[in-house]
Amino acid sequence: MRRLRPEQIRELVLVLIIILTILFFGTQIENYYNARFFNRVSTSVAIIAVIAVGQTLVVLTRNIDLSVGSIVGFTAYFVGQQLANNNEIAPMVAVLMCIGLGAVMGAFNGLLVSYGRVPAIIVTLGTLALYRTILVEYSDAQTVLTANLPAWLLDLPRANIFSLNGLDLRVLVGGMLLVVLIFHLILRYLPFGRRIYAIGSNPEAARVAGFPSQRIVFLAFVLCGALAGLAGFMFLARFGNITVVAGLGLELASVAAVVVGGVNIFGGSGTVIGALLGAILINLLENSLIRWLAISEFWRDALLGLLILLAVAVDSVIMSRLRDLWAHRALEEDAQDRFEIESEESGYVS
């Protein structure tokens, strides 16, 4: 029988917490289980989860990307403006423009981090300010207005893949799930994915083993930027009106999702599924707390901060125990095997 790995237990616990949260608020809030609530939460999860997937890639390599919020803002604004000026641009081209733009900004980060050997937190703190500045200068204090955007874009957030009793699977949500699935498979099965984990858990060993560490870290940043660009497109589709402060603070929200989702901030462990679950839990709490009449809207952030802390604390205490136990068992089994082999070799049969 295959035993559950600690990460899988971690994810199961998260799912359990999410279910308990839903059940709890179901008893507290009247008419909690309605389709509109589901649709709202799922759409806002979609944007943050796409960013969180990119953030996961970067955090797994022991780095961090604090510039994602600015990348989302810039791509949403830039492509929004192009679409407003020229309604003829094909949907696919707009999406690719966003992704390409994000990838270029991510590449700039990655170049400095992996080839310039500047710590990621410094680079991305710098580009957080820099990309936002470029946006502010470029925009000239103008706003992208919903009225000027093409119709297909405005319909997109309400477009469904399928609908069941008013529970919609929105296109944006479907796209997000696809992104999560693709990156889950990449991280799990492709050499590139496994190397990301290897670099994150021990950069020195990865280098000695001959992995092209620089290239992999660089790629992680490019992908993170590209995903932030994609999120920028989703942001544009969802909100329509884009100002220069679009996406402000998303960098912290994505780090929060990743951390609550059980991705180790020091790299090497965690999954994109975990990051998705983290994003779901945070958004669910946010949206439920607002509707929970006992609590004013202003308590939301205060509680949210505490919950993130609690999630991480519980995680660190329980997970380190579990990991010890797991490693201990593996050692014991190993010793057992060796003992059996030795016994066979020396002629004793137990």
Place this chain on the structure above:
Amino acid sequence: MSHEERIPRRILDRLKSWEGFLLIILVAIILVNSLQSPAYLSVQNQINLFILSIEKIIVVLVMTYIIINAEIDLSVASMMGLAACTLAWLFEQGIPIPMALAISLLVGVLGGAFNGFWIAWVGLPSLVVTLAMLIGYRGLARVLLEDRSIGGFPDWFDTLGQEAIVGPFPLALIIFVMLVVLAVVILQYSGFGRYVYVIGNNRDVARYSGVRVQRVKMIIFVASGATAALAGLLFAARLGSVRGDMGLGFELDIITMVLLGGVSIFGGSGSIYGVLLAILIILNLRNGMSLVNVTGHVQTGVIGVLLILSVLVPNIAQNIREALSRRRAVTTASSD
């Protein structure tokens, strides 16, 4: 080599160090600024330049300790907001200002101790703890004031930050100078300062050498919370009114100044002198850009670039130096 020859060489080494580099940049900035605007060198402008960022540069001093200790505190700006909002809320409830000031400072101490507890004793990464509290303390500040703006403090409080009390110097600046002296003495000349470096270099070695790592970390985070609260109160005094979003995003500016000062983000190295030079550079640069009408957003962008360059340039220089010495080694080997 005789003793006399070594002294100028030591000065030369100093100048080649990061601090020397910063000093040259600072002198260049001051020269350019004073050529561009005659108002720049006036005493009033020089004092203003400090006063306009006084709440940030006070926190920079403690942040230096934290980063040298291989930790980070992202919650300082939120704590500034929380302390200011506590003050305003208490004032609104009719509590006299001196009492409210003391309670607000206490909030800072408690907040810092809360961070320190999770980081030093539970052993969670400070990046995560203070990120959570960046959201949490800001949230509490909003709980207190919701979306109101509270002003109308007594006059003596409003003038606290700006009115000159000794010569041309206002109280906030005097507090800053005193804190600078304190920070320099403790970090560079005391046992506690050595502990801060040792822990930042290698926590395990420090622990096995008998340094009480947890206590040192706890003290630093409490100091950080208290200083951030003090800075928030001075900020409130300067602005004359308080809102829930006060100081939003200041943590990035603060960390930028520390890193530009040559403190390694991985801890264990850097000095407070470098940070002081970085403070002067950023203040003078911003001031100079304001004098020639560069907007605040562009200023932030320029400082972002500066931050990246401050690490990138030494890295590239080191690469070149290594390549040169390798080539020199090859040529000497072949000439032998």
